[in-house]
Amino acid sequence: MSAVGLIVEYNPLHNGHVHHYTRAKEISGAEYSVAILSGPFLQRGEPGIVSKFARAEMALAMGADLVIELPAAYAVQPAEWFAYGGVALLHATGVVDSLCFGTESGTLDLLLPLSRILAEESQELQEEISFYLRAGMNYPAAYSRAAAAAAGYPGEESEVLQILQKPNHTLGLHYLIALHRLKSPIRPFTIPRIHAGYHDEMPAHSAIASATAVRRMLLEQDLSAAAPYLPESTLQILSREFREGRGPVTWDSFRGTLMHILLTSSPQELESLHEVTEGLEHRLRRLIYSLKQPQVDELLKALKTKRYTHTKLQRMLTHILLRHTKEQMSPSALSQGPGYLRVLGFSRGGQKLLKTMKKTASLPVIVKPSSFEHPQLTLDLRASAAYANAFPGPEVHHIFRDYMEAPIRTFD
Structure with missing residues (x-):
C-alpha cells in the first residue's frame, strides 16, 4: 500500500x-492519496471562500482518498509552522510514503541541500534574521537573506536568494526542513506550477488560473466567469454553497465581529494575542478611529507598512478574531506537533487507508470530535463555529x- x-x-x-494531483500520483507511483486540508481559515490569514x-x-x-484537517494552530501560520504541521500529520499516518508539492522551478536541486543546512536552526541563522529585521525588513525577506547567507550564497545576485523570493519555493523548503526534523522516511517530489503564478490576479491561460484569480472572478463577476478554470464537481459544489447561503465568505463577513472585538478590547488584551507584536495593539486602536468606514480592507490598508506584509497583518486579525493567545501559539507549543488526525472525508480507498492506520498511525485518528478532547481540537471547533456564524443566515x-455530522464518504 503506497500513498x-x-x-x-x-x-x-x-x-x-x-494537474498537481494527477502528476503527483504519476511521479510517486502511489496507489492512494492523502490530502491535508486547512480548516476554515487559511495560511495567508483569510477565510476560505466556502467551508472546510x-x-x-x-x-x-477530484479523486483524493482521505482528507485530514490541518489544525487551526498550524493552518494560520507562517510557512515554517504551516509546513511543519502538514508534514507531521502525513508522517503520523504511517501510510504516506511520498509528498508532492508545487514549486516555480519544479526541481529540488537547490532546495534539498539548503534544507539540510537550515534544519539545524543554528544560532548564527537566528542572529542573521534578527539583523535584517532590525534593518527594517519584513520577516519573509529577512529569512530569505539569512538562509542564503547560511548556505554560503550571500549577496543580491545569490541564486538561493532569488529562488526564496518565490512563495512556493519558500513553502517547499519548509516542507523539506520539516521532513528532516521529523526524521521522516517520506520521499519528497515537486512539480512545476504551470500557466499561473501564485499571486496572479488575472488568468493568462484558457483553462488554468491561480486561486487568487479564480476568487477574484467569483467575487467580482460570477460562477460563469470562473467556470473555464474549475472542474465540474467544484462548480456544482460552489453553486450549491452560494445558493444555500454558505458562501462566498470573505473578510467582510466578519467585519462586525472583528470590529466589536477591536473596539471593546484594551491594548493589554490585544497584546496577549498571537502576532500582535511591536506595539501593533496601540496602532490598531489608533487607526480604527481614522477609518472613513469600519471595513477590514480599509483597516489592512491603514496598517500596511514596509515592515509588515499584508499576509502578516491578515494573520494577526484572524488570531484576534479567534482569540488565539501567544501562549497557545508559542514555538514551544507548536514544536510539539499536531495532537490528532481529524478525518474530514474519505473514499472507498480512504476506508482501506483508515483500516491500516489503526495499526500504523502514531496519533489518534478522530472521526467523531465529540469523543475526543485536545486543546488544538477546541481551537478547531471554535474556528468552525465562528466561520459558520458569519453566514448571512447561520x-x-x-x-x-x-458535532452533528460524520465525515463525508464517497463510495462511487
Missing part, C-alpha cells in the same frame, strides 16, 4: 490543482456541524 501526501487549501479547487467541508468534498470528487446545524 502520496498533498498539503492543500483548495480555495477553491481548480484545474491547476487537478465543501472544500473536502471538492478534494474527494443555522445551529451549520455552527455545530463538527
Whole structure:
C-alpha cells in the first residue's frame, strides 16, 4: 500500500490543482492519496471562500482518498509552522510514503541541500534574521537573506536568494526542513506550477488560473466567469454553497465581529494575542478611529507598512478574531506537533487507508470530535463555529456541524 501526501487549501479547487494531483500520483507511483486540508481559515490569514467541508468534498470528487484537517494552530501560520504541521500529520499516518508539492522551478536541486543546512536552526541563522529585521525588513525577506547567507550564497545576485523570493519555493523548503526534523522516511517530489503564478490576479491561460484569480472572478463577476478554470464537481459544489447561503465568505463577513472585538478590547488584551507584536495593539486602536468606514480592507490598508506584509497583518486579525493567545501559539507549543488526525472525508480507498492506520498511525485518528478532547481540537471547533456564524443566515446545524455530522464518504 503506497500513498502520496498533498498539503492543500483548495480555495477553491481548480484545474491547476487537478494537474498537481494527477502528476503527483504519476511521479510517486502511489496507489492512494492523502490530502491535508486547512480548516476554515487559511495560511495567508483569510477565510476560505466556502467551508472546510465543501472544500473536502471538492478534494474527494477530484479523486483524493482521505482528507485530514490541518489544525487551526498550524493552518494560520507562517510557512515554517504551516509546513511543519502538514508534514507531521502525513508522517503520523504511517501510510504516506511520498509528498508532492508545487514549486516555480519544479526541481529540488537547490532546495534539498539548503534544507539540510537550515534544519539545524543554528544560532548564527537566528542572529542573521534578527539583523535584517532590525534593518527594517519584513520577516519573509529577512529569512530569505539569512538562509542564503547560511548556505554560503550571500549577496543580491545569490541564486538561493532569488529562488526564496518565490512563495512556493519558500513553502517547499519548509516542507523539506520539516521532513528532516521529523526524521521522516517520506520521499519528497515537486512539480512545476504551470500557466499561473501564485499571486496572479488575472488568468493568462484558457483553462488554468491561480486561486487568487479564480476568487477574484467569483467575487467580482460570477460562477460563469470562473467556470473555464474549475472542474465540474467544484462548480456544482460552489453553486450549491452560494445558493444555500454558505458562501462566498470573505473578510467582510466578519467585519462586525472583528470590529466589536477591536473596539471593546484594551491594548493589554490585544497584546496577549498571537502576532500582535511591536506595539501593533496601540496602532490598531489608533487607526480604527481614522477609518472613513469600519471595513477590514480599509483597516489592512491603514496598517500596511514596509515592515509588515499584508499576509502578516491578515494573520494577526484572524488570531484576534479567534482569540488565539501567544501562549497557545508559542514555538514551544507548536514544536510539539499536531495532537490528532481529524478525518474530514474519505473514499472507498480512504476506508482501506483508515483500516491500516489503526495499526500504523502514531496519533489518534478522530472521526467523531465529540469523543475526543485536545486543546488544538477546541481551537478547531471554535474556528468552525465562528466561520459558520458569519453566514448571512447561520443555522445551529451549520455552527455545530463538527458535532452533528460524520465525515463525508464517497463510495462511487
